[in-house]
Amino acid sequence: MSEVIKLVGVRDTPLSVDEVFQAACDPGAGGTTVFVGTVRDSDHARAVRRLSYSAHPTVEQELRRVMEKVAADFPVKALAAVHRVGDLEIGDLAVVVAASCPHRGEAFQACRRLIDDLKAQVPIWKHQLFADGGDEWVGAC
Template identity: 45%
Template sequence: MSAEEPQSLNQAGLSADEPFEFPQERVILAELSDQPLSLTQAEVEVWADRAGAVVGFSGIVRNHDHGQPVDRLSYTAHPSAAEAIAQVAVDIAARFPTVRVWVAHRVGQLEIGDHALVAAVASAHRAEAFQACAELVEQTKDQVPIWKEQFFSDGTREWVGS
C-alpha cells in the first residue's frame, strides 16, 4: 500500500495487517491504589486512535447510606485482591476482543467526594464500550475481595461486603 492510498480498516477499526493483541495486552491498568484516582486520567490512558468511544465510571464516596449520614469510609483489601482485579480486567478484555480496559480501586481511608472505583473502557463503538464498562464495574464489585467500613456521623460504624 502506498502512502497516498487510504488504509482499509475493519469494523473494529483495525487494519488487516495489524498484529493480534492478547487480552492482557489490552489491559492498560488494573490495580489497587492508596492514592487518589482520576476518571480523566483513566479516559486519557485507555483511549487509542481506533477508539470512537470511551466510557468511564467513577464510584464516589457519598455522605449517606440507608438514611444515615456518613463521615468517611475505609477500604480493606484481601492479599489476593490485586490478582483478582487484574483477572477481572483480562476477562473483560477477552470477552470483548476490541476493547481497552483501565480499572483501579482505592484502599485505605477515603473522604466524602473521593473516587473509590474508577473504570474506563475504549472501543471502536459505543454500545460495546458501555456494555464492557458496566460488566467491568459489576465484576470488580462482585469478584475482588475488598471490604468497606463506613463511619457514620453518630459515631457508629458498619462493615459492608464482609
C-alpha cells in the same frame, strides 16, 4: 487479551480520572466509557461521616482476572481500572474504570460489566463510619 489491559491499580493515594481515561484511549476505539465511583454522604438512610477500604493481598491479580474476562466477552481495545484503599472522605474518588471499544454501545456494556464484576468479585472491603456513631462492614465491593 492481557495486551488490552492498560492500567490495573489499587492504591492508597488519590485517583485520577485523567490517568484512567488516557490509559484507556485507543486509536481503534470509537467509544470510551469512564465510570467514577465517589464516597457519598449517606447509605441506607444513614449519614456517612467517612469510610475506609481494605483489600486482600491478591487484589490486583483478582482485578486483572476480572478485566481479562471482560476483554474476552467484549471487543475491547483497552481497559483501565484503579481502586482506592485507606481512609476516604465524602466526595473522594473510590474507583475509576474505563473501557474502549470500536462502538459506543460496546464500550458502555464493557464498562458496566467491569465495575459490576469488580464490586462483586474483587476482594476489597468497605468500612463505613456513620454520623450516629455506628459503623458497618460491606462485603466485596
